[in-house]
Amino acid sequence: MAKKTGVSWAHSEIQLGEWTPTKAKSKNIGEVLRMPANILANASLSSDSLYPPALARQALSAFMLRQTTLDVIDVIRQQAEKSVCDGVIALDGPRGVGKSVTLLQTATHFAKEGWIVFYVSQPVQWVNGTEPFEPATANSPTTIYAQPAVAARILNHLLKLNGRDRLGQIKVADGRNVADVAQEGISDPSRSQAALDEILAAFAVDGKSRPRLLIAVDQVNTFYSTTAYHDTASKPITADKLAAVRSFASIFSLAKKLPHASLLCAADKSDTQHRAPVLAALLEAAKPIATKNTGKSEPTIGKRYHDVSKIDEFGVLLPKALAPASYDPLASATDLHPKIAGAIAVPAYDLYEVASAAAYYSDCGVFSNDVRIDRDFVEKELVLTGGNALKLHRRCLSL
Amino acid sequence: MQRALATAAATASARRPCLHSSLLRLAPLPTALLRPAHVRTYAFPSSSSSASSSSSTFRPNPAYDDILANPHPAPRPDSLAYFTGNPRYFAAVASLNALIRKHRLNFRDTEQYAHVQHKPKWMTMDEMAEYLEFRLVKGTYEELVHKLNVLFAAQAMDGAIATTLQTFVKPGATLVTPSRPTASLDEFGRSYSYGSRKTAKAQAWIIAGTGQVYVNGVHMSEHFAQAEDLEAILRPLVLAGGVAKYNVWALVRGGGQSGQAAAVAVAVARGLCVHEPPLAPIFKDEGLVVIDTRQVERKKTGQPGARKKNTWYVDDAADVKNKHYLLAALCSYAIASYLSGSSVKLLTRDGFATGRTSHHTFYIIIATTHSAQTEFRPVCKAQAFLSLQFD
Numbered sequence: 001m002a003k004k005t006g007v008s009w010a011h012s013e014i015q016l017g018e019w020t021p022t023k024a025k026s027k028n029i030g031e032v033l034r035m036p037a038n039i040l041a042n043a044s045l046s047s048d049s050l051y052p053p054a055l056a057r058q059a060l061s062a063f064m065l066r067q068t069t070l071d072v073i074d075v076i077r078q079q080a081e082k083s084v085c086d087g088v089i090a091l092d093g094p095r096g097v098g099k100s101v102t103l104l105q106t107a108t109h110f111a112k113e114g115w116i117v118f119y120v121s122q123p124v125q126w127v128n129g130t131e132p133f134e135p136a137t138a139n140s141p142t143t144i145y146a147q148p149a150v151a152a153r154i155l156n157h158l159l160k161l162n163g164r165d166r167l168g169q170i171k172v173a174d175g176r177n178v179a180d181v182a183q184e185g186i187s188d189p190s191r192s193q194a195a196l197d198e199i200l201a202a203f204a205v206d207g208k209s210r211p212r213l214l215i216a217v218d219q220v221n222t223f224y225s226t227t228a229y230h231d232t233a234s235k236p237i238t239a240d241k242l243a244a245v246r247s248f249a250s251i252f253s254l255a256k257k258l259p260h261a262s263l264l265c266a267a268d269k270s271d272t273q274h275r276a277p278v279l280a281a282l283l284e285a286a287k288p289i290a291t292k293n294t295g296k297s298e299p300t301i302g303k304r305y306h307d308v309s310k311i312d313e314f315g316v317l318l319p320k321a322l323a324p325a326s327y328d329p330l331a332s333a334t335d336l337h338p339k340i341a342g343a344i345a346v347p348a349y350d351l352y353e354v355a356s357a358a359a360y361y362s363d364c365g366v367f368s369n370d371v372r373i374d375r376d377f378v379e380k381e382l383v384l385t386g387g388n389a390l391k392l393h394r395r396c397l398s399l
Numbered sequence: 400m401q402r403a404l405a406t407a408a409a410t411a412s413a414r415r416p417c418l419h420s421s422l423l424r425l426a427p428l429p430t431a432l433l434r435p436a437h438v439r440t441y442a443f444p445s446s447s448s449s450a451s452s453s454s455s456t457f458r459p460n461p462a463y464d465d466i467l468a469n470p471h472p473a474p475r476p477d478s479l480a481y482f483t484g485n486p487r488y489f490a491a492v493a494s495l496n497a498l499i500r501k502h503r504l505n506f507r508d509t510e511q512y513a514h515v516q517h518k519p520k521w522m523t524m525d526e527m528a529e530y531l532e533f534r535l536v537k538g539t540y541e542e543l544v545h546k547l548n549v550l551f552a553a554q555a556m557d558g559a560i561a562t563t564l565q566t567f568v569k570p571g572a573t574l575v576t577p578s579r580p581t582a583s584l585d586e587f588g589r590s591y592s593y594g595s596r597k598t599a600k601a602q603a604w605i606i607a608g609t610g611q612v613y614v615n616g617v618h619m620s621e622h623f624a625q626a627e628d629l630e631a632i633l634r635p636l637v638l639a640g641g642v643a644k645y646n647v648w649a650l651v652r653g654g655g656q657s658g659q660a661a662a663v664a665v666a667v668a669r670g671l672c673v674h675e676p677p678l679a680p681i682f683k684d685e686g687l688v689v690i691d692t693r694q695v696e697r698k699k700t701g702q703p704g705a706r707k708k709n710t711w712y713v714d715d716a717a718d719v720k721n722k723h724y725l726l727a728a729l730c731s732y733a734i735a736s737y738l739s740g741s742s743v744k745l746l747t748r749d750g751f752a753t754g755r756t757s758h759h760t761f762y763i764i765i766a767t768t769h770s771a772q773t774e775f776r777p778v779c780k781a782q783a784f785l786s787l788q789f790d
Contacts, residue, residue, distance in 0.1 A: 351643070379643040383610040383636070384629050386618040398626065 016062050019105065021112050023065065024073060030356040034062045039108055042160050047130070050157040052100065052121050052218075064356055066098070068346050069105045071291035075344065076106060076262040080115075080212040087341025088252050088263040090220075092283050095269035096390025097346050100218050103266045107161075107216040116162050116170075116203075118154075118215040120248070126150050127239050127274060129228030136193070136243050145229070146243040151192035154244065155182040158199070170210045172202040193243050200247055200256065207259025215251060215258075220265035220338070223249050224276035224330050238329050239274075240336050252338035265338070281325035282340055289342035348387025354378050357389070361396040371399055488533040494563055495546045502556050504549055512552035517578065520569040521547055530570065543567075582673045590673035594665025595690050599654025603666035605674060608646025614663060615650060628660035635668035635687050639678055645671070665690055 017023060019033040035043075035055060043055040055061050075089055091099040100121075107119040125131065126147060136144040159167065159182050167179040178199050185195030203213055217223075223245050229237040239245045250256050252263060267279060320327045330336065349357065355378045362373050371377065385391040459467065476482070480489035499506050512518070524540045527533040535543070547567055551574075554560040565574050584590055589606045612632065614622040623629050636642045647667055651659045668687035672679040682688045696705035703709065 376637075376640075376642070379610065380633060380637065383612060383633060383642050384620060386611075386620050388620065391620055395626070 019063070019065075019108065021109055024070060024109055026067070026070065028065050029067055029070070030064065030352060032062050032064050032356065032360045035108065036112070039111075047122065047125050048153050050119070050121065050160055051104070055104075062360070063101050063105060064353065064360070065105075066102070066353065068098070068291070068344070069102050069109075072102055072106050072264070072344055073109055075289055075291070075342075076110065076214060076264060079262040079341070080214070080260055083207070083259055085254070085258045085261045085263055087254065087339045088265055089289070090283055090286060090338075090340050090343045091264070091266040091346055092286075092343045093269075093346035093348075094388070096388045097348055098389045099266040099346050100268075101389075102346055103216050103218050103264060106264060107214065110212070110214045111161055114166065115212045115214050116166060116210065118158060118213075118217075119161055120154070120157075120215075120217040122219065123217060123222045123245070124219050124268070124271060124274060126242060126244055127222045127225065127227035127229075133229055133242065143231075143241050144243055144246065145237065145241055146193045148189035148192050150244045151196045152186050152189040154196055155185040155192060155199070158182055159186070166211065170202055172198045173205075178202055193247075196244070196247055200251065203261065204256045204258050207261065210260075213258060213261035214264065215248070215261065216264040217248060217252075218266050219268040219271065219274075220252075221267040221271065221276040221279050222274045223252070224279045224328075224336070224338075225274035226329060227274075238333075240330060240333055246336075249336045249338070253336050254339045255335065276330070277324035277328040278330050278337060282337060283343055286340040286343035289344050291344060349382070349385075349389060349392065350387060351378060351382055354382045354385075354387060354392060357392055358396065361393075366396050367399050369399060485534045487531060488535065488539075491531070491533070491566070492543070492546075495543075495550065498550055498557070498560055498563060499546065502553060502560075504553055506546060506549050508549075509545065512548040515548070515552055518548060519551060519564070519574050520572040521567055522569050526569060527567070531566070582669075584673065590670040592666045592669035592673065594662045594667075594669060596661035596665065597654050597658040597691075597694060599651055599658035599662040601649055601651035601659065601662035601666045603647055603649040603663060603670050605645050605647050605667065605670035607644060607674075610643035610646070612647040613649065614659075619649075619663075623656060623660055625656060625660075628656055631657075631660050631664045632667060635664060635671050635682065638681065638685065638687070639671050639675060641671070641675075645674070661691065 016032055016034040017028075018036055020036065023031075023033055039051065040055065040061055043049055043051040043053075043061075045053045045056045047053070049056065072089070072091070079085060079089065091102055093099050104119075104121070107117050111117040111119070131147045131150050133145045133147045136146040159179065164179040167182065168177045170178040172178060172181050181195045181198055185192035203210070207213070223239050225239055226236050227239050227242065229242075231237055240249060251258060252265070267276070267283065268274075318326060325331055355373070358373050358378055358381060361367065362371070381392060381395065385395055478486070478490050478493065480486040480493060483489045505511065521544055522530065524535050524537070527535060527540070527543075547564060550560050550564055554564065554574075561574055568574050582590065582592070587606065589604045592603050592605070594601045594603070612619045614632075619629060619632060623632070633642065636645065647670070649663045649666060651663055653659075654662065665688065668682050672682060672688060679688070698705055701709070
């Protein structure tokens with residue numbers, strides 16, 4: 001293995017390579033790499049962290065490079081070459097297969113390459129009722145709610161990830177640079193939402209004079225779900241009524257077309273509180289993007305949702321179990337539905353990836369008993385977990 | 400039989416030539432034995448001593464036919480076994496021995512039928528006793544079965560063997576056991592197998608693959624949460640060394656998690672035996688292909704569970720009711736005894752009554768004077784002390 005940098009587990013120090021753009025090569029597939037120090041410096045255990053809180057735990061700050069990550073990087077790069085972004089690239093797959101990790105790796109890769117990256121790791125914090133919200137326009141009947149703290153945090157993360165130098169090159173409509181606008185929004189939360197909208201509008205204007213743009217959003221299902229908030233009539237508020245969500249949803253729906261930009265998203269299948277049947281139906285119907293791993297993707301066992309676009313002449317409304325998207329409150333808000341250009345199925349681990357992960361855990365001293373990493377062990381773990389990375393991780397910790 | 404009787408008669412006549420020598424010389428077979436069985440014959444001496452009567456065949460007086468007729472005619476025995484204590488058994492053995500001698504079979508060799516895989520289901524010892532009226536012991540029965548197996552192995556020599564052996568086959572069975580169809584792979588290379596545990600029933604289709612195990616349409620890691628259940632399902636594959644070599648599609652219903660897992664495990668083991676028959680004895684030794692037929696035992700009435708019994712306990716509710724009744728009765732008795740002046744025990748004329756239930760003891764003392772109260776209270780271990788003071 002290549003030169004390693006340290007990551008400490010409970011009882012041992014493991015030397016690992018660092019995830020940099022130079023590592024994004026096929027020869028490094030299967031290697032466990034550690035996130036760069038400057039990225040880890042911005043990771044914290046708090047819920048408003050730029051990165052997932054798990055990244056702050058050193059033992060969990062290492063990830064295996066997979067072919068899927070390289071495929072996603074290629075697809076993003078190809079999409080950014082287009083004059084106008086033609087849709088959202090969605091990462092699909094069952095829970096624990098590695099969608100969020102792939103998204104993180106992709107975002108950090110392009111951030112290192114000099115792209116402008118909007119990385120939203122925990123939008124669930126916007127909709128789970130933990131952030132203050134207020135009507136966007138006072139003294140007027142409106143259904144749009146602003147979350148000043150959320151918008152300020154988004155701007156703060158934008159500055160942390162991209163730096164003032166990179167953002168200073170881009171001008172907003174009134175001539176100020178994006179970095180200054182972001183800083184104003186952070187300083188004055190009451191203006192944060194407006195600053196965010198200004199910045200996004202600036203990105204939509206010109207794409208040739210600025211670096212390539214990547215908007216990567218994890219837990220995108222929260223954008224199309226019901227929130228934990230209620231209006232004055234005690235009716236639940238859907239996510240499209242939140243200004244911060246609308247800012248990104250309008251981009252994902254291509255209401256605002258971004259030149260030389262890529263849109264990447266991943267849904268959180270483990271969140272049962274914020275399910276988005278509409279998004280699930282759209283992902284189900286999305287065209288799969290051919291990658292090198294297409295042949296290894298898990299075979300689908302039948303469609304889970306009926307195709308509601310094809311209704312017979314009687315206009316029969318299917319039951320909720322068959323067509324949950326038809327009963328989604330956001331089913332009728334077609335202007336906010338994301339335009340999914342294609343879906344990349346993140347496959348489960350294959351035999352060699354399981355072996356690599358098992359070897360890493362063995363080096364870290366995770367196994368409590370004297371477990372010998374041989375082919376039989378790897379095959380058994382592959383069959384027991386189905387190649388699911390999360391289940392493999394939990395199972396190795398329990399051995 | 401006739402030859403034996405003739406020999407016996409000749410012997411008898413040789414000993415007593417004066418009695419029936421004329422009869423023996425004239426008839427090659429004893430005519431008395433040829434008479435109908437229902438007519439009993441006796442040797443009556445002729446009334447006349449004339450030579451003509453002694454030279455002619457003796458015939459009893461027909462007038463005595465009715466008297467001499469045997470009201471209980473016995474069937475003529477057709478076998479020597481009639482004279483044994485186990486006639487039907489010996490007759491059967493004689494027929495079997497005749498066949499063995501006829502075909503010169505080596506009835507001492509047990510290896511000659513060791514190659515026969517599907518022997519008929521012979522009657523058990525009890526069934527032979529019931530249906531064939533054999534009186535057998537274990538050793539005799541085993542010898543009989545041995546002869547039956549010897550003849551069964553050689554039944555191709557003679558069709559009569561099969562006819563004879565059919566008599567000894569278990570009721571409802573046939574001499575030739577229909578061969579059980581062995582499980583095999585279908586046209587797609589899949590095996591089908593079945594397993595169960597408690598109320599869980601599982602079906603499994605196994606095909607060569609890459610280690611995908613799906614239960615009820617989802618991966619087994621999604622269907623079963625417990626690691627023990629997953630390990631149980633994989634155990635046959637691990638033992639067979641084919642963890643990542645077969646794909647399993649299982650359908651299971653009924654029971655709980657562990658029951659379903661065990662049912663799928665049995666089905667997987669049986670399916671693997673179809674793919675790899677040499678695994679069958681190994682799995683059988685490990686007990687992987689045998690269905691555990693144990694079921695949950697029902698609860699019985701009067702008990703808290705199937706086997707759990709009630710412990711001894713005090714019926715507090717009944718005891719309280721009894722306590723109240725007793726208290727009331729004792730009070731009444733004490734008051735009555737006081738009023739009547741007939742004290743039960745005490746030296747004074749005060750009323751006193753005692754009684755107890757299983758847990759409570761009552762002493763009712765009616766003390767009319769202060770001194771009596773003082774006197775009796777310390778010695779009284781009463782849980783209820785009723786004191787009525789009248790002055």
